Amino acid sequence: xxxxxxxxxxxxxxxxxxxxxxxxxxxxxxxxxxxxxxxxxxxxxxxxxxxxxxxxxxxxxxxxxxxxxxxxxxxxxxxxxxxxxxxxxxxxxxxxxxxxxxxxxx
Amino acid sequence: xxxxxxxxxxxxxxxxxxxxxxxxxxxxxxxxxxxxxxxxxxxxxxxxxxxxxxxxxxxxxxxxxxxxxxxxxxxxxxxxxxxxxxxxxxxxxxxxxxxxxxxxxxxxxxxxxxxxxxxxxxxxxxxxxxxxxxxxxxxxxxxxxxxxxxxxxxxxxxxxxxxxxxx
Numbered sequence: 001x002x003x004x005x006x007x008x009x010x011x012x013x014x015x016x017x018x019x020x021x022x023x024x025x026x027x028x029x030x031x032x033x034x035x036x037x038x039x040x041x042x043x044x045x046x047x048x049x050x051x052x053x054x055x056x057x058x059x060x061x062x063x064x065x066x067x068x069x070x071x072x073x074x075x076x077x078x079x080x081x082x083x084x085x086x087x088x089x090x091x092x093x094x095x096x097x098x099x100x101x102x103x104x105x106x
Numbered sequence: 107x108x109x110x111x112x113x114x115x116x117x118x119x120x121x122x123x124x125x126x127x128x129x130x131x132x133x134x135x136x137x138x139x140x141x142x143x144x145x146x147x148x149x150x151x152x153x154x155x156x157x158x159x160x161x162x163x164x165x166x167x168x169x170x171x172x173x174x175x176x177x178x179x180x181x182x183x184x185x186x187x188x189x190x191x192x193x194x195x196x197x198x199x200x201x202x203x204x205x206x207x208x209x210x211x212x213x214x215x216x217x218x219x220x221x222x223x224x225x226x227x228x229x230x231x232x233x234x235x236x237x238x239x240x241x242x243x244x245x246x247x248x249x250x251x252x253x254x255x256x257x258x259x260x261x262x263x264x265x266x267x268x269x270x271x272x273x
Contacts, residue, residue, distance in 0.1 A: 001109060001223040002108060002109050002223065002224070003220065003221055003222060003223050004219055004220050004223075005220030005221055006116075008217075008220055009210075009211070009214055010119070012210035012214065014146075015210075016206055016210070017123045017126075017127055019203050019206060020127060020203040021127035023199030024127065024196060024200070025127065027183075029132050029177065029178060029181075029183070032174075033126055033135055033136065033139050033174065036139065037123055040146055043158075044149060047149075047153050047155045047158055048153060050153070052224055052225070054225045058228030059232065060154060060155070060227065062237050062241050063241065066241050066242055066245075066246050068155075068158050069158070069242070070246075072158075072165050074256065076165055076169060076170060077256055077257050077260035079170050079174075080260055083173055083177045084264040085267060088267050096181060096183060
């Protein structure tokens with residue numbers, strides 16, 4: 001049978017993949033995709049906990065699912081704004097490679 | 107049966123998630139991300155979270171991925187040229203990721219409830235759209251309205267960012 005731990009392990013591995021993508025990749029759009037992977041890994045463990053805590057009425061704990069709904073909404077807004085910033089950056093600098101964008105580097 | 111499906115979809119999600127990071131071509135990365143999100147939506151359905159599963163497909167595999175592909179095509183990105191790889195940075199990144207994964211496994215290994223299987227749902231009728239909606243408009247009404255304002259601000263911000271010429 002599938003335990004809670006299996007879902008948490010899968011969620012942790014997915015988060016690590018996203019984390020490694022942010023650390024290793026140099027293309028700003030792929031870094032952005034890796035951020036989405038990390039957000040989704042957090043969502044997976046929240047939904048797993050929601051299903052694990054069955055209340056007195058025999059239903060899962062829906063608070064976590066409402067939380068996931070909010071995370072998905074915020075992530076969608078974040079993707080829209082982030083991609084607009086990337087387009088503006090590309091217009092100004094003609095690059096999406098983060099090693100070419102060092103104006104803010106100390 | 108549910109266990110077999112869980113492992114199939116979990117493996118699908120992780121393999122395509124890794125392909126997102128490994129692929130050099132951004133378009134291939136974006137398409138791998140779609141498959142990864144669909145696997146995740148299947149896992150949500152396996153956890154009886156049908157509403158979240160549908161939202162995942164609509165918002166992520168639909169809207170967000172179209173936005174990503176649209177921007178990639180707009181910027182006309184080619185596969186990355188192989189640059190000189192910064193070996194210390196790469197090794198450091200991999201080391202931090204492995205250390206993080208070890209931590210996660212350690213914490214889950216010492217978390218007692220992680221070894222239990224999921225208790226069965228005994229509710230008479232599991233219509234989670236109804237239940238999530240009740241909670242959203244009842245208990246979480248104020249956050250729900252705030253998030254509406256957030257989406258409005260984001261859409262105005264996107265329009266401002268994309269029309270003005272940045273120097």
